[in-house]
Amino acid sequence: MSGGPIDRTPVSDADVCVVGAGPAGALVADRLAADRDVVVLDAGPRFDPADRLARQERAIRPSYGRPDVWDVGGERDAHANSGERVYPLNHARVKGIGGSTLHWQGMVMRLHEADFNSETERGVGEDWPIEYADLRPYYAAAERELGVAGASDNPYAPPREEPHPMPAFEPSYSDSLFAEACEELEIDMHSVPNARNSEAYDGRSACVGYGTCQPVCPAGAKYDATVHVERAETAGATVIDRAPVQRLEHAGDRVTAAVYATPDGETHRQTADAFVVACGGVETPRLLLLSASDAYPDGLANSSGTVGKFFMDHLFAGAGGTLDEPTRQNHVGFYTSACDQFYDEADESLAPFKLEFFNYAGPSPVEQALTGEDWGDALLDRLRDGYGTHIAMGGLVEQLPRSDSYVTLDPDRTDDHGNPVPEIHWSVDDRALRTVERATEIQREILETLGADVEWVAGPDATGPAYHHMGTTRMSADPDDGVVDADCRTHDLDNCWIASSSVFPTGGAMNPTLTIAALALRVADDLDDWLAAA
Incomplete structure (x- = not known):
């Protein structure tokens, strides 16, 4: 890695600003970078791949906890709990280029057809405004992009x-x-089905059996989102690490800028024609709530009052x-x-x-x-x-969506930038x-x-959580019932999409990452069509 100064200033004339460089943000950026000017902002660092063996050693030593492996903790990652169950948020999240895929287990299943129609088929939960058939080609594309080993x-x-x-x-x-x-x-x-290579694939080796998949794969055989971040950069995207977005600014029904901080204490405004929020099921609603304005006093894109509501896990x-x-x-x-x-x-x-x-x-x-x-x-x-x-x-x-299970802002504690930390009220x-x-x-x-x-x-x-954060900016046909529409574009804001498990109306019982990836590819296609027509 270069030891010189890193340019973290905004990109002029950007078509798309993506907030978050985990699997969803990385896939959106990669899909668009060849034809659009894309900038990606991520709150965490760019980890050096050469350090992975050292992180593996840290993972197997009992003196280290799992969050230590990827430098999680401290003021930056502070959070609060107020629900009937304590939710140990930092046990299984990573802030940095690659996001949670740096330490995930790598299991990738499709949701079942009935998961998209839970209220109709099972009598409880919510129906998604899309069907399995709508996502089916994107599931196949996501399997190719991640590299999935599986059988029929x-x-x-x-x-x-x-x-x-x-x-x-x-x-x-x-x-x-x-x-x-x-x-x-x-x-x-x-x-x-595993998002790890059973044979050499996409320039990455086959699994060599380190056995420390969760929380670190030193071989790179298990997929992580740095694959698509690097591919997006090769195609022309700009990726800025350690650039936590403090709030989104808007004018009328359009987001105008992402305001982000940098390690040198500076604050910048990244403007773009369109924005994709891809921060996961906790930080996505937190960012929208931090972006409250006179027009949206309860949080950006929150005319329905559902931002942060219906927090689910497996x-x-x-x-x-x-x-x-x-x-x-x-x-x-x-x-x-x-x-x-x-x-x-x-x-x-x-x-x-x-x-x-x-x-x-x-x-x-x-x-x-x-x-x-x-x-x-x-x-x-x-x-x-x-x-x-x-x-x-x-x-x-599966956990059902409940209004008394939610993510909000803690009124008493702030992070390293003085912003209220996320407060999780988890009910089952x-x-x-x-x-x-x-x-x-x-x-x-x-x-x-x-x-x-x-x-x-x-x-x-x-029982405890699987650390699959879902439901906090859910998809809905009726703007009064959710945050985004069937294309994952916010009901309230014309140029803002959300690519995250936070859009899931229900969670099913399958690991969510393949569905996140499929939805991200679908978001990229819809956004590209929108830009072409603008």
Whole structure:
């Protein structure tokens, strides 16, 4: 990396200003950069790829917490909680070029058809103003862009138009153990689509098995958004790091400038013809609320009063224990088999959920060695006795959108620029908690059929978030019911789009990143058409 001064001054005559360089912002910028003057502003730094091995070492040392790996914390990342459940926001977010994909697990599933019509099909939730068919070609494009390894062996998945770009990863050894119990219980297992290379793809190597996928992949085999940031820059885009946007200015129904700060204490105004807010499910509503004006006293694009409302996440359901035989866990840093068999049984009483067969239960040999005080033969005996017999399952459960689950501004605490920090008020519905209990019943049955000694269960009383922030600027056909329209353009502002999981009216129970990517590509196409017609 260059040691010279970095130019963080605004770009003149920009067509598009994108706020956020995570997966959504990166894909929008890459899609538009060849034909449009694009500038991307991101609050965090540009991490040096050469540091990833050091970050991997930091990740496996017990003296470091997960946020430490990507320098999360401090005044910049301060937040508050006010809900019935504490939401540990900083545990799983990254501010910087690449965003959350720098530390994500890399699982990429499509939402099911009924997820787009939850109120009609299941009697609860909301219907999206788009159908699965509207997003289907963009899902395929997103799989190509990210590089997805998968197979067509899931009978419960929504229809698709072509094979995945790469073949699926082979089932793990512990998958074969699970398969015996699942066959006896007539529970189906199938492969999992991964945004990591099962073979060389797009100039990046195949997975080499470091096993530290979450929170860092030193090899670059797992997709992260720096791929598209760099591609956008090659095509002519300007990417400015450490440029946190303080507010959006507007005149009438058009955003006119993004006001951002720089490390030297300067404040700049980036003007553009169009703006894309791609800051994720927490920082996106926060920025709109910070941009309140006389015309929008409750926050920009908030005539509906729904900015920040309907904050959702996926709830975790899990169970695990030990077997009296080797399970070879922690050889693979991601899971390779899942079960969607119960997903479409969802109704008013039970939510959609999926089951995951873990490959990373229990401590790794490195973790065991670093946390003990014994050495030599005693350490070897402990590793032989305690490693490799753990086994576990996980799962994700949908949470319904609720008005009493929201993101707002904390009135008492400010960040390093004097702005109110995000306050999260997280509430969970009874339907989700019932479904967590149902999922853990199935998981326990599988583990006990396998012969495992079940030692822990993450049921309704122990569940937590999957760190998938959704719903806070939701999509709606009626401007009174949401923040953006079917094209993700804000109802109130003619030249402002939102590319984020924050536009999800419902969350389903599938990891959201592929849907984020598909929507971002769709936003780019709509924005390009708008610019052409302007």
